[in-house]
Amino acid sequence: MADITLDADKVEELKAVCVKFNHDGGELINVLHAAQIIFGYLPAEVQVIVAEGLNVSIAHVYGVVTFYSFFTMTPKGEHPISICMGTACYVRGAEKVLDEFNKLLGTKTGETTPDGKFSVSSLRCVGACGLAPVVTVGEKVYGRVAAADVKGILAEYGA
Amino acid sequence: MANYKNHVLVCSGTGCRASQGEEIVLNLEAEIEKNGLGEEVQVVRTGCFGFCEKGPVVKMIPDNTFYVQVTPEDASDLVSEHLVKGRQVERLLFTDPETKEKVADSKKMGFYKKQIRLALRNCGFINPENIHEYIARDGYAALGKAFTMKPEEVIQEIIDSGLRGRGGGGFPTGLKWDITRKVQAEQKYVVCNADEGDPGAFMDRSILEGDPHSVLESMAINGYCTGATKGLIYIRAEYPLAINRLKIAIEQARELGLLGTDILGSGFDFDVEIRYGAGAFVCGEETSLIHSMEGHRGEPTVKPPFPSESGYKGMPTNVNNVETYANIPVILLEGAKYFASIGTEKSKGTKVFALAGKVNNVGLIEVPMGITLREVIFDIGGGIKDGKKFKSVQTGGPSGGCLTEKHLDIPIDYDNLLASGSMMGSGGMIVMDEDDCMVSVAKFYLDFTVEESCGKCAPCRIGNKRLYEMLDKISEGKATEADLGRLRNLANVIKDTSLCGLGQTSPNPVLSTMDNFRDEYLAHVKDKKCPAGQCKSLLQYVIDAEPCIGCTACVRVCPVDAISGEKKQPHTINQETCIKCGACMDKCKFKAISIQ
Structure with a gap:
């Protein structure tokens, strides 16, 4: 694994979070949420800082990070695309939409494009089943998406 | 406080927000200002109305006109026509699909006619970010009433109401409270399970977004009854809007002394904190949820001991689901008798279902227990999309089963659904039509289970993977009839030997589709054909x-x-x-x- 250098300000910010949570190992998940907001993802280097800050083993932190799907160890694209694969979206054709994104971007689900612009992932139900199938790009939600709409959505982000 | 003549309620649930709900609010406010009505008309962002299919929804008070599929551009017509001239904007009214007539009153719409809204009583009615609107609807009155009773009396009322856990298991809520009450401990906890993980279920999100105080109030009542002074809400991180509204609600409740020390002068202390989930379905299981709150991997442990005896940090912990809590104030204020008058013999009250899939009216509905699937799908749901033929309805999410035509007239309650090979679950209801292949559907759920299995016990970790592979073999056209027998055997073993609810129920979608759609499985293995035309390899x-x-x-x-x-x-x-x-x-x- 290539070592990466973390931004010193962000490291300080994360350390402050550990202080705010009283170095309490029971707050690990809350701290990891904060860390992911600060760094965008949770590389090994960040996990080391969290482990030290909360007085728990690195293995414990790693175990928790890999257990929960919300935490990621790879950086997401500038525009993270998530296709809802909840049941309601699935029966209304979400799989075809997912395939179309992967086809147009040349990615596999869970990957980021080489230029770092887009990442494609599937997620389980955003709870907007009335709009199925649902796609989110960053914070924006697209409802009733058909495979034919995918090209247009990507174009909005300069693909 | 300003005395407004009219209120414009705009749905600000996740679904309608995604369809430019916020732009509608801003445009309405601008138009109202432009027409000089700022003093008379108030725009209110409410929780979910439930009729997501026709969202975004805008409702006018006091005349109750219900506008559907509103766009931000419609704001000017709504203000200049409805508010200024007093004329309904006909083109934005709901069209009855049968009579083709315009319907302005939601009570007359097929979607709402058969609903009884108890848990959702305030959703789509009040501004969830304003505690005074909740109080105006008898909010926190149930807590006040509880303080005038002994904890045992409050619990007896809940036992008498017949309320059962709405998160899936259906355990009698009052009994659970009583167990926690009887355990002696220095510190007890009240937990709200808002880790709504069933794909296709969104009632907990809608309640938290539309009526967060009802959950806070009930948690405090639980604390008073059980002797707990700390409440924890475990919520999915994927629900930012619900989290935000909860935070606001907690702040406001603290300011008014409805949370904190010596609540309403009763001498009772209670406060609530939020804990975040991180995307693990198994954390809906209460022991997993507790481990996750403690900062660990969300793996379940064997029960007993039940959390009511030894839960969070080893202390007695009462865990209930969001919808369960939302029912408590109704029971205390209206009485156990009223609540028990609704429903069937063993399932009392109402249930919220998230109706989705190939049905005309997708949305969130609350119906009395004992209603039939036919009424839900055809009367409320408006039948199958695009005039296709009904094939199956899946209830209970990945733990439930696929029911068919012959189950349509069974009264829905915990026991009947279980006897039919499905379960209530948290209330997801996905309707499927003739184009859906049941082998693919079973495979879809297994794929979910395989991904969400925590890996602690072998039957679930390895067994479900093998089940998935067998289903894959069937959909590839490479399986034989003998494989169907093996599939059933393995499914039963996983059911019998898994550690927690996830593995014990994960084979349900397979078993129920095998029972109810045997011909379709046979077509895949014998004729190598997929009748619904979904399995690519067989096309x-x-x-x-x-x-x-x-x-x-x-x-x-x-x-x-x-x-x-x-x-x-x-x-x-x-x-x-x-x-x-x-x-x-x-x-x-x-x-x-x-x-x-």
Whole structure:
């Protein structure tokens, strides 16, 4: 694994979070949420800082990070695309939409494009089943998406 | 406080927000200002109305006009016509699909007629970010009433109401509270399980977004009854809007002394904190949830001990689901008798269902227990989309089963659903039509279970993976009839031997589809055909020589050069090379390509 250098300000910010949570190992998940907001993802280097800050083993932190799907160890694209694969979206054709994104971007689900612009992932139900199938790009939600709409959505982000 | 003549309620649930709900609010406010009505009309962002299919929804108070599929551009008409001139904007009214008449009153719509809204009583009615609106609807009165009673009396009322856990298991809520109350401990906890993980279920999110105080109030009542002074809400991180509204609600409740020390002068202390989930379905299981709150991997442990005896940090912990809590104030204020008058013998009250899939009216509904699936799907749901034929309804999410035509007239309650091979679960209800392949559906759920299995016990970790592979073999057309027997055996073993609820129920979608759609499984293994035309490996794309004019459009679009033929002559597809991507069929303007 290539070592990466973390931004010193962000490291300080994360350390402050550990202080705010009283170095309490029971707050690990809350701290990891904060860390992911600060760094965008949770590389090994960040996990080391969290482990030290909360007085728990690195293995414990790693175990928790890999257990929960919300935490990621790879950086997401500038525009993270998530296709809802909840049941309601699935029966209304979400799989075809997912395939179309992967086809147009040349990615596999869970990957980021080489230029770092887009990442494609599937997620389980955003709870907007009335709009199925649902796609989110960053914070924006697209409802009733058909495979034919995918090209247009990507174009909005300069693909 | 300003005395407004009119209120414009705009749905600000996640679904309607995604359809520009916020822009509608801003445009309405601007138009109201422009027309000089700022003093008389108030725009209110409410929780979910439930009728997500026709969202965004805007409702006018006091005349109750219900506008559907509103866009931000409609704001000017709504203000200048409805508010200024007092004329309904006809084009934005709901059209009854049968009579084709416009309906302005939601009570007269098929979608709402059979609903009884107890848990959702305030959703779509009040501004969830304003505690005074909750109080005006008798909010926190149930807590006040509880303080005038002994904890045992409050619990007895809940036992008498017959309320059972709405998160899936259906354990009697009052009994659970009583167990926690009886355990002696220095510190007890009240937990709200808002880790709504069933794909296709969104009632907990809607309640938290639309009426967060009802949950806070009930948690405090639980604390008073059980002796707990700390409440924890475990909520999915994927629900930012619900989290935000909860935070606001907690702040406001603290400011008014409805949370904190010596609540309402009762001497009782209680406060609530939020804990975040991180995307693990198994954390809906209460022991997993507790481990997750403690900062660990969300793996379940064997019960007993039950959390009511030894839960969070080893202390007695009462865990209830969001919808369960939302029912408590109704029981205390209206009485156990009223609540128990609704429903069936063993399932009292109402249940919220998230109706989704191939049904005309997708949305959130609350119906009395004992209603039939037929009433839900056809009367409330408005029947199947695009005039297709009903095939199956899946209840209970990945733990539930697929029911069919013959189950449509069974009264819905915990026990009947279980006896039919499905379960209540948290209330997801996905409707499927003739185009859905039941083997694929079972495979879809297994794929979910395999991904969400925490890996602690072997039957769930390994068994479900093998189940998935067997289903895959069936959908590839490589399985034999003997495989069906093996599939059933393995499914039963996983059910019997898994550690927690996830593994104990994960084979349900497989078993129920095998029982109810045996012919379809047989078609896959014996005839190597997928009757619904979904399993790619069992399909063939074929060109019909008659409509084909030999335009070569399909040849150009085929990624594997599987199509050949002279120009202006009918083409053919080489089945050996075809990868069944369907690109040719999408491209053909002459409808010459079909799936067989």
